[in-house]
Amino acid sequence: MKKVLVLVLLVIVGYFLTDTFNLIPFGENRIGNPQDEETVAGYYLNNTAEKTSVANTVTAIVVNYRGFDTLGEVTVLFLATTGLGSILFRRKEDEEEIERINKPSSSLMQTGSRVLFPLIALLGIYVFIHGHLTPGGGFQGGAIIATGFLLMLISYKNFKAGHTMLNWVESIAGITFVTIGLWGLLTGGTFLENTLPAGELNNLISGGVIPIIYIAVGFKVAAELTGVLDILLNIKPKK
């Protein structure tokens, strides 16, 4: 009986979704000519290369034009990490040695992860430093660095990602982001305004405060995702 009702609900939801989305033709040009009309996408595409000198339009939208939403997203990630740590809370008095892995992993995996870990960290740092020139940015680079830390955490028994250092990196990166926003407010403009000079297109140092914000976001996301993985891997097993 319950299955029949759920299937009827799914058919109704599917019918209304297809009916609505068939009114939007796939691939139709809705921007028009970016020079003449004033749609939102036309304005962003037209003014990104001239005013901000950033080659990646999506980076300019995420950090500069809609930068307040990025601040909200970084806050949501921080709240998720804190909530996870407080749900899986472990008291200090029953702190014994947690066995993260039962038997030591093979020497192939240990040698391989020790060789690969600096290279993965280098790739992650490259991706978020060049976020305004090539596809990439803070979130992608942070996730890549967290994957490198995961490889080391699985292979070695006594590899510790220090919690105090992760907390310090995360806090300093978050304070940098908010300070840049307040600096824009103090010098007479709006919150998160682009106050540094723009520079030339396709240079590494260009685009004002955009690379600095993305570097801070990259470090913050890497520290948070590593903290999530570290908390989840060190759960006391129920005897």
Place this chain on the structure above:
Amino acid sequence: MITYVVIFSILAVLLVASALYAVIQKDLLAAVISTGVVSLILSVFFYLMQAPDVALTEAAIGIALTTIIFVITIRNTSRNEDETVDNNLEKF
């Protein structure tokens, strides 16, 4: 030109088939890896629609990190979907 349509149709069929397999299968480890395959094919779709930033983000977060937190949860709970616990209170 026709190679685009052929590749595109094969990928769309694989996407829906992987999602169905992830929901129907009783062994939870196979279901979780099937969710990773859904993220992988989705990343290729994002690349074909000229969105390289979104493809990078989906590949970095959806394939590696989501699969590993699911596997850690399976390690701390049960692996099979039909595991029942015997209820001592029914022996009255």
Place this chain on the structure above:
Amino acid sequence: MQDFEQYNSIITTGVYGSAIALILIGLYAVLIKKHLIKIVIGLSIIDAGVHLLFVAIGYIKGGTAPIFSPGNEDAAQQMVDPVPQALVLTAIVIGFAVTAVALSLVIRLYKHHNTARIDQIKSLKW
């Protein structure tokens, strides 16, 4: 995917159809399945379907990626819509955070009730 006048209906059905099929499959898993990890897998599949729908709306026929290259700086006529891509970038990261918190709740429930099925948890309560 450059110009496709005669295959238009196939590609439209393919993109919108697979995104809506993903949303319906995820909704089925959330409503009917009894194991908690299966329900969280369903949530993750609904997220994937919605993201695909968003990026599909922003696609323009014959467009290229919205990145300016050193050769031509005024190629803004032929780019796809960059605004849905910026929205989906944020949504993917937030979807991962929600999945992580939901799985930590599943682990905590298992430690307390010794089972992860919702019909068993109802029967253990007096």
